[in-house]
Amino acid sequence: MSASALAGILWVLAATATAFLPMRRQYVPGLTLLALAPVLIGWLTWQHGWWIGGFALFAFLSMFRNPLRYLIRRALGLTVEAPPQ
Template sequence: MTFSLILACLWLVAANVLAMIPSKDNHWARAYGLIAVGIPLLGYVTYENGPWIGLLALAAGMSILRWPVRYLFAWIKRQFSRPDTN
């Protein structure tokens, strides 16, 4: 197992532990921190292990951070939809 995959597994464990701790802001501050650490880590995983393993790591991260991903897709959909004119 490469060093980048070990770091990715540690990121997944840390994300799960952070999700178990109660939060007043519905875990959004923790999600921003996980995203800030996870994006460069995803690039490192892809660089060391190839694009297929990188896509698997992306899917794992998206399953952990499902609400930020959902809001991102809703925002993208709003940006590309036509304004409602009556």
């Protein structure tokens, strides 16, 4: 098994563990995973090809659609709602 595949598996396990945390405790690990994802997707694409990278990108966008939507709206200066706590 390649190092990038192992890193991807560990990232998925960390994301799953983060999802089980209460919302107020998800911010730090969630932002860390959000920041590491583009690097990991690039690494997977470089080692395994564009179709694996495409699947990884699709999975990432699916998992982080709400935080990404929030960050994009905030960057554009639009109104945003805080997530329920």
